[in-house]
Amino acid sequence: MSDLWRRCLERLEGELSAEDLHTWLMPLQARDDMHGLQLFAPNPYTLDTVRERYLPRIEAMLEQLTGHVLTVRLEVGSSAPRQVAKPPAPVARPAQVAEPAPPAPTFNHNLDPHYTFETFVEGKSNQLGKAAAMQVATNPGRAYNPLLLYGGTGLGKTHLMHAAGNLMREHNPGCKVMYLRSEQFVGSMIEALRAKSMDEFKRRFRSVDALLIDDIQFFAGKDTTQEEFFHTFNALFESKQQIILTCDRYPKEVDKLEPRLKSRLGWGLSVAIEPPDFETRAAILLSKAHDKGVNVSESVAMLLAKRIRSNVRDLEGALNTLAARANFYGKPITTEFAEETLRDLLATHAQAVTVPNIQKTVADYYQVRLQDLLSKRRVRSLARPRQMAMSLSKELTEHSLPEIGDAFGGRDHTTVLHACRTIRKLCETDTRMRQDWEQLIRILTG
Numbered sequence: 001m002s003d004l005w006r007r008c009l010e011r012l013e014g015e016l017s018a019e020d021l022h023t024w025l026m027p028l029q030a031r032d033d034m035h036g037l038q039l040f041a042p043n044p045y046t047l048d049t050v051r052e053r054y055l056p057r058i059e060a061m062l063e064q065l066t067g068h069v070l071t072v073r074l075e076v077g078s079s080a081p082r083q084v085a086k087p088p089a090p091v092a093r094p095a096q097v098a099e100p101a102p103p104a105p106t107f108n109h110n111l112d113p114h115y116t117f118e119t120f121v122e123g124k125s126n127q128l129g130k131a132a133a134m135q136v137a138t139n140p141g142r143a144y145n146p147l148l149l150y151g152g153t154g155l156g157k158t159h160l161m162h163a164a165g166n167l168m169r170e171h172n173p174g175c176k177v178m179y180l181r182s183e184q185f186v187g188s189m190i191e192a193l194r195a196k197s198m199d200e201f202k203r204r205f206r207s208v209d210a211l212l213i214d215d216i217q218f219f220a221g222k223d224t225t226q227e228e229f230f231h232t233f234n235a236l237f238e239s240k241q242q243i244i245l246t247c248d249r250y251p252k253e254v255d256k257l258e259p260r261l262k263s264r265l266g267w268g269l270s271v272a273i274e275p276p277d278f279e280t281r282a283a284i285l286l287s288k289a290h291d292k293g294v295n296v297s298e299s300v301a302m303l304l305a306k307r308i309r310s311n312v313r314d315l316e317g318a319l320n321t322l323a324a325r326a327n328f329y330g331k332p333i334t335t336e337f338a339e340e341t342l343r344d345l346l347a348t349h350a351q352a353v354t355v356p357n358i359q360k361t362v363a364d365y366y367q368v369r370l371q372d373l374l375s376k377r378r379v380r381s382l383a384r385p386r387q388m389a390m391s392l393s394k395e396l397t398e399h400s401l402p403e404i405g406d407a408f409g410g411r412d413h414t415t416v417l418h419a420c421r422t423i424r425k426l427c428e429t430d431t432r433m434r435q436d437w438e439q440l441i442r443i444l445t446g
């Protein structure tokens, strides 16, 4: 076992439960080299879980142990050195042939090869983001600079960012693409300040062809980092090097982000990534299941897509749990098996959104009084919000049309049906209405 990994595990022992440690971290094999630490998971489920739940903690611990920001690469496999074919017997070389140049030091892109455009499922919620990322990848530094992808957690921003980086490298293998999370940028800068090596830090970040920084909301309130990033941004922008950023909300809404930085971020293209609709969620699930070699029927995918609306990461987590349990018990993944295995998880998602919660959220959103929303008054300023609330209740809860009608002051089920149809139609033709719908779904599903 790598000595560094052993020390990291010893430290983590004090923080994690024995069960978590033995289930997820002990089965990993490790190899460290000059580029960082490589961890090998025995299967894709372990890999996904480690990446989602433990990776940031592992990275922080490694930084504590070594005093450097280390790249942790995760893959399925084993740390045993690969069998290398025996080299052929040396052939006598004519004296005048020059020795081959020593290999250039490898550049650490930090890109996840699994996140590509091929593995990204397109739907209405993300098609603009995907198209923009593809444009940037095929025409770096010129199409949109910077490209900023923003939206809630687990909706595919990081995936698209890596996909753009991977495609840039596919078109131009020599292209230096550097991906890092904003915490890593901050960590590197603190380390450079400590080691008085800021010149090297500046050179490192300004010498890339494309700089990809994830979750820049993390820069908020960190003035020195913002200052440094501002200059890096300017240098890259001026020499037409591509910048791709992600943020968990529209950057202008991030408090404690300097106005001059906010203004720079708006120079290129900012695209919102919205929560996927039902059909896209089901398609993503089927695609993920296929990639992981898990046999999932359409009815199971539809069950999960219907009940888990929060984000794709939660959907994927549910799929991983199902796959692991089915594997363990040697059972096929039927809808009954899925209902039984994920009972608690599905209940949590069902509880999260209730009709009263929707009514209150919609009333607050449109700034009308809750009692007016539930009243019989038909003025337009109340009718639309009421229809919106009814339609959201149908979309986000398991209640029937009559039950929803009852919850809205004893209305008939045909009124609810009419509301759902009206809102659906309006969302197709009226941008404002569609934005309201998406924003409310975001608020309600966290």
Ligand SMILES: Nc1ncnc2c1ncn2[C@@H]1O[C@H](COP(=O)(O)OP(=O)(O)OP(=O)(O)O)[C@@H](O)[C@H]1O
Residues within 6 Å of the ligand: 119, 120, 121, 122, 126, 151, 152, 153, 154, 155, 156, 157, 158, 159, 160, 215, 246, 248, 284, 312, 313, 316
């Ligand atoms: N449209 C999609 N097609 C395929 N996979 C997707 C899609 N959207 C999201 N995913 C998957 O969902 C998981 C979470 O996505 P990702 O990490 O890109 O989210 P994010 O928006 O960057 O979230 P955060 O802001 O929390 O970092 C990833 O495994 C990603 O592959």
